[in-house]
Amino acid sequence: MSTSEDELIEQIAASAHGRRSAGLRLGMGDDAALFAPTPRTEMVLTCDWFVEGNHFLRHRHPPESVGWKCLARALSDIAAMGARPKCFLLSLALPTNLPRGWLGKFLLGLRRASGEYRCPLVGGDTTRKREISINVTVVGEVQGGRALRRSGAKPGDRIFVSGRLGEAELGLRKLRSMRRAHRADPRMRKHLYPEPRLEIGQWLVKSNLVSAMMDISDGISNDLPRLCAAGRVGAYIEAAKLPLPASCTARAKAGDTGLALHGGDDYELLFTVPAGRAGRVPARIGKVPLSCIGEITRNRRIILRSSGRDTPLVARGWDPFRRAPR
Amino acid sequence: MSTSEDELIEQIAASAHGRRSAGLRLGMGDDAALFAPTPRTEMVLTCDWFVEGNHFLRHRHPPESVGWKCLARALSDIAAMGARPKCFLLSLALPTNLPRGWLGKFLLGLRRASGEYRCPLVGGDTTRKREISINVTVVGEVQGGRALRRSGAKPGDRIFVSGRLGEAELGLRKLRSMRRAHRADPRMRKHLYPEPRLEIGQWLVKSNLVSAMMDISDGISNDLPRLCAAGRVGAYIEAAKLPLPASCTARAKAGDTGLALHGGDDYELLFTVPAGRAGRVPARIGKVPLSCIGEITRNRRIILRSSGRDTPLVARGWDPFRRAPR
Numbered sequence: 001m002s003t004s005e006d007e008l009i010e011q012i013a014a015s016a017h018g019r020r021s022a023g024l025r026l027g028m029g030d031d032a033a034l035f036a037p038t039p040r041t042e043m044v045l046t047c048d049w050f051v052e053g054n055h056f057l058r059h060r061h062p063p064e065s066v067g068w069k070c071l072a073r074a075l076s077d078i079a080a081m082g083a084r085p086k087c088f089l090l091s092l093a094l095p096t097n098l099p100r101g102w103l104g105k106f107l108l109g110l111r112r113a114s115g116e117y118r119c120p121l122v123g124g125d126t127t128r129k130r131e132i133s134i135n136v137t138v139v140g141e142v143q144g145g146r147a148l149r150r151s152g153a154k155p156g157d158r159i160f161v162s163g164r165l166g167e168a169e170l171g172l173r174k175l176r177s178m179r180r181a182h183r184a185d186p187r188m189r190k191h192l193y194p195e196p197r198l199e200i201g202q203w204l205v206k207s208n209l210v211s212a213m214m215d216i217s218d219g220i221s222n223d224l225p226r227l228c229a230a231g232r233v234g235a236y237i238e239a240a241k242l243p244l245p246a247s248c249t250a251r252a253k254a255g256d257t258g259l260a261l262h263g264g265d266d267y268e269l270l271f272t273v274p275a276g277r278a279g280r281v282p283a284r285i286g287k288v289p290l291s292c293i294g295e296i297t298r299n300r301r302i303i304l305r306s307s308g309r310d311t312p313l314v315a316r317g318w319d320p321f322r323r324a325p326r
Numbered sequence: 327m328s329t330s331e332d333e334l335i336e337q338i339a340a341s342a343h344g345r346r347s348a349g350l351r352l353g354m355g356d357d358a359a360l361f362a363p364t365p366r367t368e369m370v371l372t373c374d375w376f377v378e379g380n381h382f383l384r385h386r387h388p389p390e391s392v393g394w395k396c397l398a399r400a401l402s403d404i405a406a407m408g409a410r411p412k413c414f415l416l417s418l419a420l421p422t423n424l425p426r427g428w429l430g431k432f433l434l435g436l437r438r439a440s441g442e443y444r445c446p447l448v449g450g451d452t453t454r455k456r457e458i459s460i461n462v463t464v465v466g467e468v469q470g471g472r473a474l475r476r477s478g479a480k481p482g483d484r485i486f487v488s489g490r491l492g493e494a495e496l497g498l499r500k501l502r503s504m505r506r507a508h509r510a511d512p513r514m515r516k517h518l519y520p521e522p523r524l525e526i527g528q529w530l531v532k533s534n535l536v537s538a539m540m541d542i543s544d545g546i547s548n549d550l551p552r553l554c555a556a557g558r559v560g561a562y563i564e565a566a567k568l569p570l571p572a573s574c575t576a577r578a579k580a581g582d583t584g585l586a587l588h589g590g591d592d593y594e595l596l597f598t599v600p601a602g603r604a605g606r607v608p609a610r611i612g613k614v615p616l617s618c619i620g621e622i623t624r625n626r627r628i629i630l631r632s633s634g635r636d637t638p639l640v641a642r643g644w645d646p647f648r649r650a651p652r
Contacts, residue, residue, distance in 0.1 A: 006552075025368055029556065030476050031406040031540050032372035032466070037363040042351055046358035047373075047415045047463055049453040080357040089373045091417075091461050125461075127375040135417045135451075135461040137373055140358070150356050214357050226332075230355065 008126050012090065015107035016114070016121040024087060024122060033122035035087060035139075042147060044140035046077035052132040060175055063102045065192035066134070067109025073217065074136040075117055075196035076267040080215035082148040082205030083140035085119035085198065090136060093129035117198060146205050148213040148271070150230035155298040157211050157272040159235060160281060162197050163288050165220060166256055167245040169263025194267040200285045201269060209280055213271035219262040219317025223270060225302050237294030237313070239306035261304070262316040272296055334452050338416065341433035342440070342447040350413060350448060359448035361413060361465075368473060370466035372403035378458040386501055389428045391518035392460070393435025399543065400462040401443055401522035402593040406541035408474040408531030409466035411445035411524065416462060419455035443524060472531050474597070476556035479538040481624040483598040485561060486607060488523050489614050491546060492582055493571040495589025520593040526611045527595060535606055539597035545588040545643025549596060551628050563620030563639070565632035587630070588642040598622055 013028040026034035037043060050070035052058050071088060078085050090110070094103070114121055119138065171191025197215075204210045212231055216223045220237070228235050242260040273281055281290055294305075304313040339354040352360035363369060376396035378384050397414060404411050416436070420429070440447055445464065497517025523541070530536045538557055542549045546563070554561050568586040599607055607616055620631075630639040 026473070026475065031403040032370045032409070034368050034370055034407070034468075034473050036368050036470060039365065042360050042362050043369065043465070044358045044360055045413075045415060045449060045463075045465060047417050047449070047451050047461070049417055049419060049451050051419065051453055051455060054453050054455070077357040081360070083358070087371075089371060089463060091373050091375055093375060093377060093459065123371060123373070125373050125375050127377055127380050129377060129380070129457075129459070131455075133419065133455070133459055135373070137371075137415060137463040139369070139371060139465075142360075144362060147352070147360050149352065 005126055011103065012092070012107065012121070012124070012126075015111050024120065027120070027122045028124070033087065033089070035122070038141055040144050041141040042144050044078055044081050044083040044142055044147065045137070046074055047135060047137040048074040048077070050134040050136065058132060062192065063105035064109035067106040067111070068113045068193050070134045070136050071110055071113040071119070071138075072194050072196050073267060074138045075119065075198060076194070076215045076217065078138055078140035079196045079198045079201035080148070080213055080269060081140065081142060082146065082201040082213065083142035084202065085117055086139045086141050087120050087122040088114070088136055088138045090121055090124035091126075091134070092124065093127045093133040095130050095132065096128060098132070117196065142205065148201070148205060148210050150212055150214045150227050153212040153227060153231035153233050153272040153296045154274065155233055155296050156275050157296040158275055158278040158292050159237060159294040159296060160271050160273060160290055160292050161216065161220070161243065161268050162200050162290055163266070163268040164243045164245055165216070165261075165266055165268060166259030166263040168194060168265035168267070169259050170245050172265070191265060194265065196267055197269045197288065200288060203285055204271060207280070209273050209277050211272045211274055213269060216266045216268045216270050217264065219264050219266075220270065221261045221313050222315045222317030224313070225315060227270060227272070228296070228300065228302060231296070232300070234297040234300045234302060235294055236297060236303035236305050236310065239304060241291060241293045243289060243291045261313070264317055331452055337429065338418070338433065338447070338450070338452075341437050350446065353446070353448045354450070359413065359415070361448070364467055366470050367467040368470050370404055370407050370409040370468055370473065371463070372400055373461060373463040374400040374403070376460040376462065384458060388518065389431035390435035393432040393437070394439045394519050396460045396462050397436055397439040397445070397464070398520050398522050399593060400464045401445065401524060402520070402541045402543065404464055404466035405522045405524045405527035406474070406539055406595060407466065407468060408472065408527040408539065409468035410528060411443055412465045412467050413446050413448040414440070414462055414464045416447055416450035417460070418450065419453045419459040421456050421458065422454060424458070443522065468531065474527070474531060474536050474539040476538055476540045476553050479553060479557035479559050479598040479622045480600065481559055481622050482601050483537050483622040484601055484604040484618050485563060485620040485622060486597050486599060486616055486618050487542065487546070487569065487594050488526050488616055489592070489594040490569045490571055491542070491587075491592055491594060492585030492589040494520060494591035494593070495585050496571050498591070517591060520591065522593055523595045523614065526614060529611055530597060533606070535599050535603050537598045537600055539595060542592045542594045542596050543590065545590050545592075546596065547587045547639050548641045548643030550639070551641060553596060553598070554622070554626070554628060557622070558626070560623040560626045560628060561620055562623060562629035562631050562636065565630060567617060567619045569615060569617045587639070590643055
């Protein structure tokens, strides 16, 4: 890749989705982007690293997936507040020796996610680096005072998750074990092309059922303690109620429970509902199941209940500062 | 450095400035930050890389300067729109072998800039990387419809710059030439602790004098062509009118003209004013001089006029995709 920064920015801008977000006043090409917020809304701001060697492998992950996923996982934080995406900024650090074609495919995947979730690219920054580093900032909007926070879970509240847990980790294992990535393999879909639960998050905001919510990105064994710490509560979850990967067989069940507890990259929603309203949570929204997996407790411990036995749930999910890059 | 991601985030959050921005609803520790925009304003969004080896050197630049500058340079883009900063997000990729103390000093410099410019830290993301990579997103606000853009310069408009050009590059040269950085040397101040021209930007918005504005971060020889391209115009500037570094002597003048044209990291404002109003631009705002250095032209060329001779101004400023890391 031999190109100036201005040419690179032009290539990125040319790939930006034509669909303009309501309120957008000025997109790429100036010192900053401009947009007019909708009256009586609050702005939601989040940013996410997506870094070669930590979050993806250059020679394993298709560039289209890297493009899709760097935006999709930041959108998952917007979903976790129950907000609507408005626009995003892309910061891209690229090596000079990047194979021809990588950037184009990356931008294609990014453009697809941007179109699918109606979240246009409005700005960013570029630099040079030996390894590919991506940082995505998403701006969302939510009706004033209605955003769903991590804090707010109360003892007795029921704990719910969307979708199935561990499928993304299973997909990563398949990707790593293959000599050549069969990129169309549906079992890798959730790892390569995760779908932020924006529709579910927005439904839950409107329903007024939820006391606390976050997304599960580092495995429920890492993320549930964070939700509990924010509310100064504890929790127990029942192993038998975990929504395991769809491919799960009886033989694989024990291993899949571990995947469901500790697997990263699920981008499902974890939320709590007061017991009296828990019956009003539908079994699914769209095609995505919602499962009640446990209960918030007064004491601050995090417990896994399995075959009638209680054991502390140990955090073994994804933490870039503890584990070797995967 | 041996710490988990949660501990790292706690250390960063603890250093965040207590001063809360008006409208801030939810800061660090949730999936995303939340704030309520002021009615009838537009949001201004910008993000900026600050990367070891490209933008700073770990063993040369004091960590306090790295913390100050990563925010200050992003704030310069907010100044260039004439906007007020509201809050920022910090994305930090750190090596595990970072010397004890680096992070604390970095956060101290960041906190000073955050306090000085009333721009609180509200969120971010962390990951692990062999080299320090920083990405800062700043959100600003400006009265609806009043932001100053790059486009809009018309033939005959006078070209102005704030401050002095080339001082930051001069400071970088001194820093590199010293065996041990004398960090208190005032000649390095502009390189280590640049001051975004927020006050000037906001004054210019209110004055209604300006037809186009941007900040100078890559040297005027790189940035003036960008302003001209946005307005489909050309420009000439007069070498004799360039505001050279304060330390400039007659002997050094020729070299300093090169510094002023091509030196990076100045973070001054470049703006154009219709000829009839140019007399209303004050000689200085606060302690910062404003200098008229040339004129916008109809033909699309960028010309340097020196001792009565016109030559094309060649872009030799900072471009991370052309130059070796400095």
